[in-house]
Amino acid sequence: MSMDNLKISPALEKYMTKEYRDLVERGPYGKQKKVSEMGTFKEIIEEHPMCAGCAMTLFIRLTMIGLPNPEHTILVGTAGCGRLALSQTSIPFIYGNYGDTNAVASGLKRGLEMRFPEQPKDVVVMAGDGGLADIGFSTVLHSWFRKEKFTTIMLDNEVYGNTGGQESGMTERGAILKMAPKGKKYEKMDMLGLAKTANVPYIVRMTVTNPTRVASVVRKAVLIAREIGPTFIQAYTSCNIEYAIPTPKVIDDAKSLEAERYGFQEFISDEAKAFLESIEPKKAKATKSTED
Amino acid sequence: MYLVAHVDTSICSETACKLCTQFCPETNTILYDNDKKTAFVAVDRCKACEICVSICDTMAKHHAIKMIMITELENPFEMNKAGFNPAKWKELPETVVLEKVAK
Numbered sequence: 001m002s003m004d005n006l007k008i009s010p011a012l013e014k015y016m017t018k019e020y021r022d023l024v025e026r027g028p029y030g031k032q033k034k035v036s037e038m039g040t041f042k043e044i045i046e047e048h049p050m051c052a053g054c055a056m057t058l059f060i061r062l063t064m065i066g067l068p069n070p071e072h073t074i075l076v077g078t079a080g081c082g083r084l085a086l087s088q089t090s091i092p093f094i095y096g097n098y099g100d101t102n103a104v105a106s107g108l109k110r111g112l113e114m115r116f117p118e119q120p121k122d123v124v125v126m127a128g129d130g131g132l133a134d135i136g137f138s139t140v141l142h143s144w145f146r147k148e149k150f151t152t153i154m155l156d157n158e159v160y161g162n163t164g165g166q167e168s169g170m171t172e173r174g175a176i177l178k179m180a181p182k183g184k185k186y187e188k189m190d191m192l193g194l195a196k197t198a199n200v201p202y203i204v205r206m207t208v209t210n211p212t213r214v215a216s217v218v219r220k221a222v223l224i225a226r227e228i229g230p231t232f233i234q235a236y237t238s239c240n241i242e243y244a245i246p247t248p249k250v251i252d253d254a255k256s257l258e259a260e261r262y263g264f265q266e267f268i269s270d271e272a273k274a275f276l277e278s279i280e281p282k283k284a285k286a287t288k289s290t291e292d
Numbered sequence: 293m294y295l296v297a298h299v300d301t302s303i304c305s306e307t308a309c310k311l312c313t314q315f316c317p318e319t320n321t322i323l324y325d326n327d328k329k330t331a332f333v334a335v336d337r338c339k340a341c342e343i344c345v346s347i348c349d350t351m352a353k354h355h356a357i358k359m360i361m362i363t364e365l366e367n368p369f370e371m372n373k374a375g376f377n378p379a380k381w382k383e384l385p386e387t388v389v390l391e392k393v394a395k
């Protein structure tokens with residue numbers, strides 16, 4: 001159905017940009033691509049103004065590859081750096097107000113279920129730590145307690161990157177930032193613990209060090225959200241500007257943080273695991289984890 | 293003048309591990325030529341972060357990518373002009389690295 005929407009009407013062909021034709025002919029629609037195929041197919045994201053070497057950019061790029069059905073996906077985001085790339089994707093992107101992403105996504109997902117009872121439509125929220133843990137905190141938590149069926153991805157750069165370096169609830173205690181010159185006084189918020197308290201059936205903490213794993217986790221999170229309930233990915237996506245990380249060292253930084261305090265964690269409920277096994281018998285094994 | 297990443301295709305094609313392609317933050321910037329078995333860069337999309345250089349040097353250990361002044365490249369590949377169309381890329385002129393241009 002949606003494939004027909006993507007096709008170009010022959011009468012309009014000569015007016016379409018080459019980027020659009022490339023997408024229709026050589027994009028990932030209707031045939032999920034693998035990370036190992038990157039560089040050989042037209043990707044969903046076009047050029048965008050995120051900073052050079054930004055780990056968040058890489059994470060968003062990998063997320064788009066993990067989406068099981070980009071042609072049936074709607075992204076919800078808000079103010080913050082991530083939307084600079086998210087708004088340049090060839091899938092619908094809703095720019096929510098800062099703070100209301102998960103309320104918007106709840107209504108959207110319910111509406112889509114009513115409108116398209118036969119066709120699953122995936123809703124994915126992607127926003128910063130400020131957007132989700134601070135200003136959007138209440139709508140995030142309530143969407144989890146209400147068991148809304150969509151995926152929330154926190155692009156955790158541990159700072160308000162887009163507005164020049166204020167501390168967020170997700171900043172580590174003691175971190176010194178431009179707008180926190182004496183160092184943050186409070187602990188980093190335990191969003192994973194809160195997700196567990198809310199009985200979120202699939203919760204992951206990860207970084208960008210393993211591209212295949214990023215795509216595979218996103219895929220699982222989106223599939224589980226279709227059938228079982230809310231899913232949550234908290235990803236360390238460093239801000240090289242506010243944390244003064246030389247760009248060639250961005251992946252090394254992610255690796256050392258992974259070893260220190262941001263190790264891969266994957267929590268999956270029995271129900272979610274059984275569901276994955278029922279649709280993909282071989283693949284359902286949990287991604288190799290360092291903890292729990 | 294500014295720097296862009298440049299893949300030495302003779303080194304890369306020996307292994308063509310595709311690691312750099314998976315770690316470049318920018319989309320469709322390090323591309324992969326299935327026939328020539330090599331990675332190559334769309335210079336108009338490269339933001340010169342050098343992540344690919346460190347990936348090729350330290351993770352792949354192949355040392356096939358160097359940062360190079362854009363003016364030292366003749367016929368660099370540009371996505372804006374070529375579009376994502378591997379069948380047509382074959383018709384493009386070879387990219388050549390010029391001798392050091394006088395500063």
Ligand SMILES: Cc1ncc(C[n+]2csc(CCOP(=O)(O)OP(=O)(O)O)c2C)c(N)n1
Nearest residue numbers: 079080081098128129130131159160161162
């Ligand atoms: C209601 C509201 N308050 C404040 C802002 C200003 N604002 C824009 S982006 C931003 C910070 C974003 O930080 P975060 O969500 O962590 O994302 P990042 O830029 O770090 O990716 C703020 C405070 C806004 N757009 N709307």
Ligand code: SF4
Nearest residue numbers: 051054081161239240
């Ligand atoms: S300000 Fe930081 S998070 Fe935002 S695009 Fe630049 S490097 Fe990335």
Ligand code: SF4
Nearest residue numbers: 304309310312348354
């Ligand atoms: S990492 Fe180096 S060897 Fe591997 S594909 Fe890239 S340029 Fe070629």
Ligand code: SF4
Nearest residue numbers: 316338339341342344
């Ligand atoms: S320098 Fe950065 S943007 Fe340019 S090709 Fe390498 S990884 Fe990509």
